[in-house]
Amino acid sequence: MDRLNGKVAVVTGAASGMGRATAELFAIEGADTVLTDLNEQSGKQAAEAIRAAGGNAAFYPMDVTDESSVAEVYSRVGAEHGTIDVLVNCAGIIGVDKPTHELTEADWDALFAVDVKGVFFSTKHAVPYMIAQRSGSIVNYSSIYGVIGNEEFSAYHVAKGAVNMQTRQDAAVYGRYNIRVNSVNPSTVLTPLVRAIADEFPGGLTEYEKVNTANQSIRRLGQPIDVAHACLFLASDESAWITGVNLPVDGGFLAR
Numbered sequence: 198m199d200r201l202n203g204k205v206a207v208v209t210g211a212a213s214g215m216g217r218a219t220a221e222l223f224a225i226e227g228a229d230t231v232l233t234d235l236n237e238q239s240g241k242q243a244a245e246a247i248r249a250a251g252g253n254a255a256f257y258p259m260d261v262t263d264e265s266s267v268a269e270v271y272s273r274v275g276a277e278h279g280t281i282d283v284l285v286n287c288a289g290i291i292g293v294d295k296p297t298h299e300l301t302e303a304d305w306d307a308l309f310a311v312d313v314k315g316v317f318f319s320t321k322h323a324v325p326y327m328i329a330q331r332s333g334s335i336v337n338y339s340s341i342y343g344v345i346g347n348e349e350f351s352a353y354h355v356a357k358g359a360v361n362m363q364t365r366q367d368a369a370v371y372g373r374y375n376i377r378v379n380s381v382n383p384s385t386v387l388t389p390l391v392r393a394i395a396d397e398f399p400g401g402l403t404e405y406e407k408v409n410t411a412n413q414s415i416r417r418l419g420q421p422i423d424v425a426h427a428c429l430f431l432a433s434d435e436s437a438w439i440t441g442v443n444l445p446v447d448g449g450f451l452a453r
Contacts (some may be wrong), residue, residue, distance in 0.1 A: 211256075240258065338353050343382060381424055
């Protein structure tokens with residue numbers, strides 16, 4: 198219950214899904230958890246639920262695509278909490294399902310603004326606190342789609358490939374300050390968004406799960422808590438000698 202005791206952890210995209218599960222778990226493990234999201238109502242509700250369960254949580258509305266918004270939030274976090282020990286870059290969108298030749302510039306820019314630039318902005322404004330204290334852990338949410346190619350969501354694949362590369366690059370750059378940077382790469386996880394898609398799938402959730410886990414060794418969809426536990430390990434001191442890793446959390450998808 199104290200794997201993050203005394204640490205200040207910022208989680209982006211924390212209003213729902215994997216971001217919320219990560220924030221909730223971090224609070225259980227003793228972190229002073231800062232939730233950020235563009236969805237102010239859901240973000241406040243998530244923080245209130247954590248506090249009602251006995252955890253420490255605050256919510257800050259933030260648009261990860263707007264550097265001024267990001268800079269303001271991290272300045273507030275630093276002023277109110279003293280430092281930032283852990284950053285989890287979870288905020289992301291999947292974008293449109295188009296091949297490269299059908300994508301518009303607007304399609305591309307909208308996806309990269311959240312999934313790539315959002316990671317860049319939050320890392321940029323959190324890292325100075327970590328450099329000052331000569332320690333910190335950054336966990337980026339990526340995807341198995343950043344490792345493999347297939348016939349869908351071309352821009353999303355490329356964006357998550359960029360996140361994987363930024364993970365390795367930042368690990369190389371900031372290791373001298375004892376700052377670790379890793380990513381989690383999930384396969385399909387049953388978030389509220391995915392459940393809504395599954396409910397509309399022919400045959401419903403049962404058939405959706407069968408189709409989307411056919412290439413996995415463990416033939417079930419992931420749950421948000423599955424990925425949150427991986428983030429907890431990478432955020433905690435238990436992984437003190439691990440950096441630059443793009444960790445599959447995928448039911449064995451990439452093993453096959």
